Amino acid sequence: MSASPTTGSSRRLAVYTFVVCLLAVAAAVVAFAKGSWLGVVWVLLAGLSSNMTWYYVKRERLRRSVTG
Numbered sequence: 001m002s003a004s005p006t007t008g009s010s011r012r013l014a015v016y017t018f019v020v021c022l023l024a025v026a027a028a029v030v031a032f033a034k035g036s037w038l039g040v041v042w043v044l045l046a047g048l049s050s051n052m053t054w055y056y057v058k059r060e061r062l063r064r065s066v067t068g
Helices: 009-033 039-067
Strands: none
Touching: 009 039
């Protein structure tokens, strides 16, 4: 099994991480609205998943440009 995802899976992973990012932001808003400091953890998760989204988007763009 190769370490790199197959064709199209980078796009799928980008969508999944984007959904996780949106859910983490919503959870952070709810947590902060309730006065919970747990929202800080959700903000950190949103930042991580946002970075992962951009990584997979750039990876897919690079793959497309290389393969033609």
